[in-house]
Amino acid sequence: MSQDTKVAGLLIFPGLTQLDMTGPYEVLARLPGWRAELVARTMDPVRTDRGLTLLPMVDFAHAPQFDLLVVPGGPGTDDLLLDEETVAFVRRQGEAAAHIFGICTGSLLLGAAGLLRGKRAGGHWSARDLLARFGATVSDARMTVDGKVYTAGGVTSGIDMALRVAADLAGEDVARQIQLLIEYDPEPPFRSGTPFVAPPHILERAKQAGAPRREMRERLTAEAAARLRERA
């Protein structure tokens, strides 16, 4: 590995929604001149929200400074919003990284780390309004870029955004070649991928199922935002 190799660090943690991370990983791990590392607090196996288990490649203590910091989401994000060690790691890495890339509710963690103050940012449709608590201007777009901060909507939007990040880091031709290799010419069999297009009864069901999580998330976000204000 050449000394010039740049490093993308993808945060993993218990309760991660794995596709938030594995989608972007598939794109970023193909970038010439880069390597992609899964970073976790410890080297213990990381069980994601539905059971799939990943091995970290490096822990917080041994992580190099990343050139690109990637923070995916999932229910596990909520547990991290008040976790001082993780918030401090994300802050330290994110402040020095040339680029930051949040997916889904991973944006909340970027917010808790103070990285979204005065920035336009988005996230999963069920939670992105909460980014305002951290001083962000909320975006409902699937992809939002503000300076060095890239944020994507829920889960699969990380794939679209990873191609945009790839183009910015390595050029459009590289991004297009990766798109061809992963045959990314999507044909969703249904039209139900956002609250704006989903049938109303589907949206209602999803909201009902997510209500307890939403309530907890509001509480944790408020507390994380209070801590951020105290720190400022």
Added chain:
Amino acid sequence: MSQDTKVAGLLIFPGLTQLDMTGPYEVLARLPGWRAELVARTMDPVRTDRGLTLLPMVDFAHAPQFDLLVVPGGPGTDDLLLDEETVAFVRRQGEAAAHIFGICTGSLLLGAAGLLRGKRAGGHWSARDLLARFGATVSDARMTVDGKVYTAGGVTSGIDMALRVAADLAGEDVARQIQLLIEYDPEPPFRSGTPFVAPPHILERAKQAGAPRREMRERLTAEAAARLRERA
């Protein structure tokens, strides 16, 4: 876990292209009444083609009969085409499963197991023509369904197809709700996801880079097809 719970078994192996599997996993693991299991020859950690490492949940010897068998692809597929133990496992599981779902070059392994004879089937654009060696009628479509056999094109096409599989197994409303939760309303930033739409110089580069792999794959496929004929 109720006795009525159905099981989706997703094959993992060294050299897997992880998104072939993790995309469909994200959909299938959300199906009510189902559980999704990563199955491997042994319980050793499985290193995928670009370094991401997964833990199996069950090994061949302890796997239940799956109701849905999922076979992803990647460079590691090539090593399995002549691996008697894996081919036999896929044949045994696939013959008895109610549904079979191949993604990317995973279709080649389904073919080597004799599961595609007389079926229409597709796979990654760089390899799907080879399915003819196993008696399949080759499809260039992103998604191909023939009876109980679902095959998808390269890598990301597994997400589209997983939603179709989800609808067939659990109803369209369930599939639509999953689509909303994973916010699957794709917006690829470029149009380069198939050989038919990619800029010619991008396609040419991808083919050149893949030429050694293609040559090896042709050889292995020919040998696997010969073995299949001997068996018949």
